[in-house]
Amino acid sequence: MNLHSPIVRIETQLLTLKEIELYIKRDDLIHPLVSGNKHRKLKYNLSKLNPDDHPTIVTFGGAFSNHLHATAAACQAMKFACVGFVRGEIDIENPTLKYCISxxxxxxxxxxSDYRLKEIAPEVAKIISTYNNPIIVPEGGTNQAALLGVSELIDELQGTRxxxxxxITLACGTGGTTAGLLTSNRLRAKVIAFSALKSDHLIHEIKALSSCKNEDKLIVNTDYHFGGYAKWDQTLLDFITDFEKETSVPLDHVYNGKALYGLMDLIANDYFPKGTKIMHIHTGGLQGKAGLVYIMSK
Ligand SMILES: Cc1ncc(COP(=O)(O)O)c(C=O)c1O
Known part of the structure; x- marks a missing residue:
């Protein structure tokens, strides 16, 4: 495990042309299975629990969820039993769910419809009540404990380039990771959160989670969701292929591919003045690449 994830300088023709200094903080390299924002969000959700007191972790996610994948891995390592409620049907050939089961x-x-209500859906509440003293971790791991883990990323920047x-730019889903950055007392940079989904209220959710702290530094960009959550098109896939070839940084199509597409597009359109220094946080999600191959093969 490498919590102080490496920071790499990205050099492309566009960045040189526009005189923009871009770095990527490779949180995707923190851990092979519990990577990116998942490691930071789960850290304080799980580290204070004793498997003997809370034998079961209960959580929620979609069929290709990075959060379910990471929670399954973390619980296996920490010897917690865990239950994942999955939105929709369960296809055991889907690589994410296959891994979770293994x-x-x-x-x-x-x-x-139950998924919208999660643990308060009567059927779900009934199932949860059968577990001994369960701990519920919300979808995407987003809660106050997660924010604390994410805010430590800003501390790690001290003394680095x-x-x-x-x-600071990053991909955004529930808004928990962005909110965690905003709660840091050491935050100086503006934060651009690229929404991976269609949402008009993400900005309000982030502000609610971070109690409006550093709200003057928050910019939510909703222009690069490519049709909605987990949707993609050939333009996005081509961008990912080209970016990976040019920089050797792998990208998923659900979060970081969209965010970096958005960032490069803003740079191409002179959103940032010459000499601007930017750090993108790679929030992981690379297990989803196998899911994309699986979906395309069907
Ligand atoms: C790889 C990856 N990046 C970014 C996000 C978005 O994070 P958040 O939900 O905290 O906004 C997620 C989802 O949690 C994710 O799995």
Missing amino acids: AGMELIPMSR CEDVDY
């Missing part, structure tokens, strides 16, 4: 996670399918960046 790591010992019990998977339970949920109707889309990214200490004084003008902008």
Whole structure:
């Protein structure tokens, strides 16, 4: 495990042309299975628990969820039993769910209407009540304990070449990771959160989670969701292929591919003045690449 994830300088023709200094903090390299923002979000959710007191971790996610995958891995390593409620049907050939099962996670399918209510859906509450003293970790791991883990990323920048960046950029889903950055007392940069989904209220959710701390530094960009959550098109896939070839940094199509597409597009359109220094946080999600291959093969 490498919590102080490496920071790499990205050099492309566009960056040279526009005189933009871009770094990527490779949180995807923190851990082979519990990587990216998942490691930071789960850290304080799990580290204070004793498997003997809370034998079961209960959580929620979609069929290709990075959060379910990471939670299954973390619970296996920490010897917690775990249950994942999955939105929709369970296809055991799906590589994400296949891994979760192999790591010992019990998977339970949920109707889309129950999924909206999660643990308060009567059927779900009934199932949860059968576990001994369960701990519920919300979808995407987003809660106050997660924010604390994420805020430590800003501490890690002290003394590095990214200490004084003008902008920090990242992909955004529930808003928990962005909110965690905003709660840091040491945050100096503006934060651009690229929404991976269609949402008009993400900005309010982030502000609610971070109690409006550093709200003057928050910019939510909703222009690069490519049709909605987990949707993609050939333009996005081509961008990912080209970016990977040019930089050797792998990208998923759900989060970081979209965010970096958005960032490069803003750079191409002179959103940032010459000399701007930017750090993108690679939030992981690379297990989803196998899911994309699986979906395309069907
Ligand atoms: C790889 C990856 N990046 C970014 C995000 C978005 O994080 P958040 O939900 O905290 O906004 C997620 C989802 O949690 C994710 O799995």
